[in-house]
């Protein structure tokens with residue numbers, strides 16, 4: 001459906017780069033008027049509205065994945081552009097992030113409830129110095145939904161915290177998220193600390209976050225990379241298969 005929500009149409013005008021416009025528009029147009037209202041409420045940081053609209057959308061039988069993509073992630077994409085282009089600043093982004101969390105609270109139990117035997121165990125944190133956790137939380141939700149046991153280490157996770165948690169929980173996978181170019185190197189440093197302790201081969205390492213690329217992941221010696229929550233799960237499954245095959 002084309003953009004019918006007037007407020008959202010105005011917000012979308014802030015997206016001026018052609019490639020971003022077509023990508024975000026595709027996501028918005030996949031949804032309906034309710035999803036547009038949700039995206040708008042997220043952009044304007046109205047967490048009460050996002051809370052209610054998410055419940056309503058799920059109550060009406062929409063798929064949790066669709067609500068996430070069309071209502072919440074599409075709104076967050078516009079927030080990202082406005083933040084980068086200095087139209088809004090940290091406080092507004094935090095308010096939008098709170099609205100995102102209000103919606104995710106309803107989606108989480110659905111995506112996490114798979115009821116299948118655990119297929120593997122992961123520890124997952126945002127690396128040292130980095131406080132971004134929305135993408136990590138999304139990946140964790142999808143991983144749990146796919147049957148993984150995931151221990152959430154939160155944000156600003158130091159290498160020794162990864163090491164301790166991986167050992168304590170008998171992890172197969174050590175998963176790291178970074179959203180800042182300045183904190184990306186901390187992924188490599190974390191792997192290096194495992195190496196220094198003689199533990200590099202005990203685990204498979206996965207990395208991701210908006211600025212991370214496959215090339216960067218390869219350079220730092222990670223075993224896997226994903227650019228969204230779906231590829232995160234796919235790659236995690238692939239690595240578990242490798243671990244199980246090697247006994």
Ligand code: B12
Nearest residue numbers: 080084131132133134135177180181208209210226228229
């Ligand atoms: C929300 C946000 C914030 C919020 C974070 C709230 C929270 N609880 O997370 C707040 C306001 C706190 C914030 C603060 C800052 N931010 Co900020 N923030 C963003 C913003 C707008 C959105 C990020 C987001 O949540 N995206 C949505 C999620 C769903 O996407 P994602 O994180 O990329 O995750 C997906 C994939 O990457 C992947 N993935 C993620 N992790 C992993 C891990 C694995 C293992 C795998 C496989 C996959 C994977 O799957 C996820 C789901 O699809 C981005 C802009 C952007 N477009 O990215 C800037 C952005 C990341 N922030 C930026 C900056 C500069 C900052 C600050 C330094 C600002 C400041 N001056 O203080 C601070 C840093 C604070 C800190 N120490 O961390 C810059 C970074 C620039 C750079 N090159 O490093 C960005 C890119 C904005 C910009 N263009 O300038 N920010």
